[in-house]
Amino acid sequence: MAQEVRGVIAPGKDEPVRVETIVVPDPGPGEAVVQIQACGVCHTDLHYKQGGINDDFPFLLGHEASGVVESVGEGVTDVAPGDFVILNWRAVCGNCRACLRGRPWYCFNTHNAKQKMTLTDGTELSPALGIGAFADKTLVAAGQCTKVDPSVAPQVAGLLGCGVMAGIGAAINTGNVGRGDTVAVIGCGGVGDAAIAGSNLAGAARIIAVDIDDRKLETARTMGATHTVNSKDTDPIEAIRELTGGFGADVVIEAVGRPETYKQAFYARDLAGTVVLVGVPTPEMKLELPLLDVFGHGGSLKSSWYGDCLPSRDFPMLIDLHLQGRLDLGAFVTETIELTDVEKAFERMHQGDVLRSVVML
Ligand SMILES: NC(=O)c1ccc[n+]([C@@H]2O[C@H](COP(=O)([O-])OP(=O)(O)OC[C@H]3O[C@@H](n4cnc5c(N)ncnc54)[C@H](O)[C@@H]3O)[C@@H](O)[C@H]2O)c1
Numbered sequence: 236m237a238q239e240v241r242g243v244i245a246p247g248k249d250e251p252v253r254v255e256t257i258v259v260p261d262p263g264p265g266e267a268v269v270q271i272q273a274c275g276v277c278h279t280d281l282h283y284k285q286g287g288i289n290d291d292f293p294f295l296l297g298h299e300a301s302g303v304v305e306s307v308g309e310g311v312t313d314v315a316p317g318d319f320v321i322l323n324w325r326a327v328c329g330n331c332r333a334c335l336r337g338r339p340w341y342c343f344n345t346h347n348a349k350q351k352m353t354l355t356d357g358t359e360l361s362p363a364l365g366i367g368a369f370a371d372k373t374l375v376a377a378g379q380c381t382k383v384d385p386s387v388a389p390q391v392a393g394l395l396g397c398g399v400m401a402g403i404g405a406a407i408n409t410g411n412v413g414r415g416d417t418v419a420v421i422g423c424g425g426v427g428d429a430a431i432a433g434s435n436l437a438g439a440a441r442i443i444a445v446d447i448d449d450r451k452l453e454t455a456r457t458m459g460a461t462h463t464v465n466s467k468d469t470d471p472i473e474a475i476r477e478l479t480g481g482f483g484a485d486v487v488i489e490a491v492g493r494p495e496t497y498k499q500a501f502y503a504r505d506l507a508g509t510v511v512l513v514g515v516p517t518p519e520m521k522l523e524l525p526l527l528d529v530f531g532h533g534g535s536l537k538s539s540w541y542g543d544c545l546p547s548r549d550f551p552m553l554i555d556l557h558l559q560g561r562l563d564l565g566a567f568v569t570e571t572i573e574l575t576d577v578e579k580a581f582e583r584m585h586q587g588d589v590l591r592s593v594v595m596l
Pocket residue numbers: 277278279282397398401421422423424425426427445446447448451466490491492493496512513514515516539540541542584587589590
């Protein structure tokens with residue numbers, strides 16, 4: 236029997252979000268229904284609401300979530316009702332070209348639920364990143380459920396489902412940050428701060444945090460930044476060079492998603508250094524660079540999708556590090572809020588007041 240629960244809908248471009256009754260079907264073959272316990276508010280949810288991702292309104296927002304599996308469909312063996320899971324948007328297929336080449340984090344055919352969740356009038360919903368977890372319950376592909384140690388707090392666990400994993404992975408997996416490296420991170424929201432925490436975990440020698448908001452820079456220090464630069468009043472390229480013996484950083488992570496900050500990242504790295512773009516640009520943005528500079532700087536220009544993570548490998552490992560006191564995931568949770576407060580949380584995010592607001596269900 237399909238169930239009716241509450242969910243947060245983005246009805247149309249730039250319209251305020253609202254709580255509606257949504258219909259969640261019983262899980263079909265390969266699917267699972269998850270009772271959501273916590274779901275963080277990510278900048279990507281705001282991108283969806285603004286029409287910056289695509290036009291498939293109405294969206295069921297929310298995708299940084301943890302919860303308990305309520306029921307599973309036919310053929311599901313990896314998870315069972317009662318399991319505590321983090322939801323992921325990379326349920327790899329195992330059969331596409333990337334998976335077969337042993338690079339499943341690039342999987343081109345990731346699984347989502349086949350059935351649609353709807354409004355009570357039958358309107359089909361597009362779940363954000365194939366998840367849709369600002370809801371009491373959601374329907375996903377069973378592979379989107381990753382079991383982790385249930386002793387972790389749900390509001391902390393959920394964050395690994397997107398932004399925090401994206402940031403840690405941008406440093407560790409995509410940027411290959413290692414012991415002794417110099418790293419600069421441009422944009423210190425949830426994603427950028429996670430890149431700082433990841434660089435710290437990997438043993439980076441210097442971690443330079445860049446933001447235009449002093450409050451963000453203060454938090455960045457607690458995440459492991461050794462130096463901070465407010466790029467509102469200081470040229471970040473010059474500052475990063477100065478802090479790295481005149482060379483530039485080995486790895487610069489762009490966690491804003493804008494052409495001007497990408498350019499800063501490009502020029503703030505050392506010769507043959509690496510740029511990692513983890514911030515998500517919008518369709519109208521353009522980048523212009525002298526091709527000679529691209530050639531002359533060498534190195535690599537990478538993008539990081541979801542921190543090149545493999546949920547089954549990375550989520551349990553990072554939760555264990557957290558439970559051992561070696562990775563403070565709790566520091567990312569600025570506030571816990573109600574399902575009705577998502578619109579307010581977007582405003583607070585926009586004003587830079589929070590790292591993560593987490594909806595508790
Ligand atoms: N690649 C991925 O897989 C992935 C996953 C999740 C989120 N993201 C993206 O990462 C980006 C950051 O997400 P978030 O949740 O941390 O957002 P956020 O809004 O919490 O943080 C953005 C930060 O950038 C700072 N900033 C804004 N303009 C700046 C500028 N010109 N120079 C320096 N700093 C500036 C803000 O002050 C803020 O601290 C977004 O674009 C989001 O969509 C990417």
